[in-house]
Amino acid sequence: MNRTYRFHPGEYELGENEKFYGDMEARGWRLERRGGCLSRFVRTEPGGARYRVEVSSRRFLEDPALAEGQLAVFEDCGWEYICSQGFLHIFRAGPGSGAPEFYNDPAEQAGTLKKVRRDLFWGAAAMVLVLALAALSILLGVWKAPGQIGAEQLKRFVQFPTAYAAYALWLAWTPWQTAWGLWKINRTYARLKRGLPLDHSPKGNRILRRALNRGLLALALLCLLLTAAQLAGVRTRDLPAEPEGPYLMLEDLGWTWERGSLYGGRESAVTYTRSLLADCWETLEVQEERAGGRQVWMRQSVYRLRFPGMAEALARALMEDAVFARGGEDFRAVEAPGLDAAWTARDMELVAVRGDLVLRVEALLEPLDRFDPQEICAALAERWAAF
Amino acid sequence: MAEQGPMTEAMYYILLSLLRPGHGYGMMGRIKELSGGRLEMGPGTLYGVLSRMSREGLIVLTGEEGRRKTYAITPAGREALLAEYGRLRRLVADGAILEEAER
Incomplete structure (x- = not known):
């Protein structure tokens, strides 16, 4: 087997991602591509390569890709561009490449995170607004026609319980991930503002959170599969x-x-x-x-x-x-x-x-x-x- | 150009290095040389500062070779650099009393 897939840390866990990809290469798996939940690795010689993550911020609907000029500077310094996912851009430097760290000034790196933090904050605010409007419309509907909305929902729930469960899991998952992302990015930002460099090998037990995330995801996928099977059987x-x-x-x-x-x-x-x-x-x-x-x-x-x-x-x-x-x-x-x-x-x-x-x-x-x-x-x- | 406060070390050395136009990687080598090996600027720091100073009109893009972009200092940048140099000289001069106190 020359390729494998693994769940990766969240996009706001910069140091955790760097450590994760470095650890994978030490075990003989080199990053090839990063997707929404999974990263794809290709078999390689186990080695001590370093991985670093750069973030980019963009205005609404703007391409989040790194500027060509920035890529050229990074590559000239010995960093190999591997892939991007959203605003995350992942680079690799082989052992002995002598590639310098991205940032010698933590305050400068805090500046790049500030934009990502702002984007996440406004994204979270928009999500809260949408959820609040949805809740308000349901409440207004219940107030105007008591029982009818609940009745319709119960009827549909009996017919498609797995679709409802997948939706409920998504409703629980999205705010949880956003809140976690905000907490992580704020913590990293505060660290950099204090003049401390990014921790490229953070310690910490991720087992519980990883199990929770994977459990929720597996459950949501199972529910979607059951819904698809049910719809196919109608x-x-x-x-x-x-x-x-x-x-x-x-x-x-x-x-x-x-x-x-x-x-x-x-x-x-x-x-x-x-x-x-x-x-x-x-x-x-x-x-x-x-x-x-x-x-x-x-x-x-x-x-x-x-x-x-x-x-x-x-x-x-x-x-x-x-x-x-x-x-x-x-x-x-x-x-x-x-x-x-x-x-x-x-x-x-x-x-x-x-x-x-x-x-x-x-x-x-x-x-x-x-x-x-x-x-x-x-x-x-x-x-x-x-x- | 916005009112220029004290410069960061990165800004100061980048402007110094751009007294002779150059591209990103070349600038990093020149900064290391100018600082006697003390300052090894990271590409992330360099690119962030270049973008900001370009927006502020302290430097200007003068050419592109493939993906590499060449920058040069502008008159405003030179003025800001001189002002910072003067400020640093005054700081050092003011600090000379330390040497007297040590004697």
């Missing part, structure tokens, strides 16, 4: 003649017209999604009366939960997030033998629970008052008993 197909899940068919309610399509061409279909928290079926069934041109349709969202304790909360969320009702307050409880509970609203919607199964159904029947919650509950109890 299947939408024509609604079969016989139900293949715990959902109802219009035939169960006595409708035997021909299959049809809604305005816009939407046909009868079922979408199946399997998440870590639930199996989910979303159906649409449309029937048309061939002679009279009348049409009926029924749409369902059915969840079989892995944790039945979530059933009631999900049922409440489905009521809050109802299509025709204005929210949970529009629903009234109905007698539902064979089910744990059921609620209906506006003669068009019904939410029902039994054990680990939760359903919401919306239907537009002909005539409108043909929507009979008791009949739907009875059909559902029969279907779920057999499922």
